[in-house]
Amino acid sequence: MPELPEVETTLRGLIPALVGDTVSNVDIRTSGLRFPFPHDLSSKIKNRRVTSINRRAKYLLISLEGDLVLLSHLGMSGRMRVFTKGDKIPPIDKHDHVIFRTLRGTEVRFNDSRRFGALDLVSVKKLETHAFICNLGPEPLSESFNGAMLAARLFEKKTNIKTALLDQRTIAGLGNIYACEALYHANLSPRRGAYTIQGKRAERLASSIQRVLRAAIKAGGASLRDFRQSDGGLGYFQHQFAVYGRENELCPRCNVANHPQGCIKRIVQNGRSTFHCSQWQR
DNA sequence: ATTGGTTCCTGCTGGC
DNA sequence: TGCCAGCAGGAACCAA
Numbered sequence: 001m002p003e004l005p006e007v008e009t010t011l012r013g014l015i016p017a018l019v020g021d022t023v024s025n026v027d028i029r030t031s032g033l034r035f036p037f038p039h040d041l042s043s044k045i046k047n048r049r050v051t052s053i054n055r056r057a058k059y060l061l062i063s064l065e066g067d068l069v070l071l072s073h074l075g076m077s078g079r080m081r082v083f084t085k086g087d088k089i090p091p092i093d094k095h096d097h098v099i100f101r102t103l104r105g106t107e108v109r110f111n112d113s114r115r116f117g118a119l120d121l122v123s124v125k126k127l128e129t130h131a132f133i134c135n136l137g138p139e140p141l142s143e144s145f146n147g148a149m150l151a152a153r154l155f156e157k158k159t160n161i162k163t164a165l166l167d168q169r170t171i172a173g174l175g176n177i178y179a180c181e182a183l184y185h186a187n188l189s190p191r192r193g194a195y196t197i198q199g200k201r202a203e204r205l206a207s208s209i210q211r212v213l214r215a216a217i218k219a220g221g222a223s224l225r226d227f228r229q230s231d232g233g234l235g236y237f238q239h240q241f242a243v244y245g246r247e248n249e250l251c252p253r254c255n256v257a258n259h260p261q262g263c264i265k266r267i268v269q270n271g272r273s274t275f276h277c278s279q280w281q282r
Numbered sequence: 283a284t285t286g287g288t289t290c291c292t293g294c295t296g297g298c
Numbered sequence: 299t300g301c302c303a304g305c306a307g308g309a310a311c312c313a314a
Contacts, residue, residue, distance in 0.1 A: 033291095034290075034291095075291095076291085076292090077291090077292080077293085095292090112291095113291085113292055113293065114290090114291050114292050114293080115290080115291050115292075116290070116291065116292095156284095157284090157285095158284075158285075159284085159285065159286085163285085163286085167285095270285090270286060270287080271286085271287070271288085
């Protein structure tokens with residue numbers, strides 16, 4: 001499930017493949033996914049050069065010549081698969097919804113089996129006010145992100161900390177996996193009221209968030225069912241999960257302490273599974 | 283205004 | 299072994 005590290009991994013695969021090259025052809029095979037695609041998507045981006053590619057939260061921002069930005073969200077199961085000239089190109093899959101081709105012979109396929117992904121076009125000057133972008137909270141890997149900033153944002157919240165971390169307006173880029181993992185590494189109970197995360201606890205949580213995201217990016221993201229890097233390779237961070245998906249197992253620290261039985265519990269918060277260690281997270 | 287529940291979609295899993 | 303109900307999850311939407 002693409003969260004910030006998976007989108008960052010995708011970004012790092014797209015940059016060398018696309019930046020500096022020019023879109024020559026856009027094959028749109030579906031009228032839309034979560035939302036209808038812009039009706040003029042193909043004509044708007046054809047013959048434009050890709051000037052840069054960036055990430056904001058879980059969105060890819062593909063900047064094109066002429067102050068145009070192609071926004072993409074990978075949803076639950078979206079992938080951007082890159083084939084460069086000379087690669088063996090597989091047959092088109094039924095979930096290859098948009099295929100971008102370039103002058104240099106690169107092909108990028110936006111594949112999304114669960115169809116929760118999105119694509120939109122916006123001018124650079126309207127980017128910050130675009131509906132996808134305008135309510136996003138701070139980037140956890142930015143220079144300015146720290147415990148004090150996080151504490152201030154959590155202080156207003158009446159919900160539990162796990163739910164607050166999933167809300168992209170609080171902090172942008174975390175999904176279910178990294179919210180669970182960050183709370184574990186910060187020794188904080190997912191049930192705790194968000195407003196109680198202040199001072200030292202907020203420092204701990206902020207640094208845990210950064211640490212887990214950086215480690216996941218380094219591992220090329222996590223591949224559970226769906227995620228693949230843009231070259232088709234797997235991410236490896238799932239092997240470093242401390243709690244996610246490990247109900248009734250021992251967390252790393254309980255394992256060291258040789259506890260007799262599984263410490264990792266699964267609870268449901270707002271309809272989402274939360275995995276946490278009943279021994280260490282308070 | 284904020285929050286929690288529901289919904290979209292498809293593929294995989296687990297229980298019978 | 300095979301089938302199918304149920305689950306998974308991001309975020310928009312809606313209702314309270």
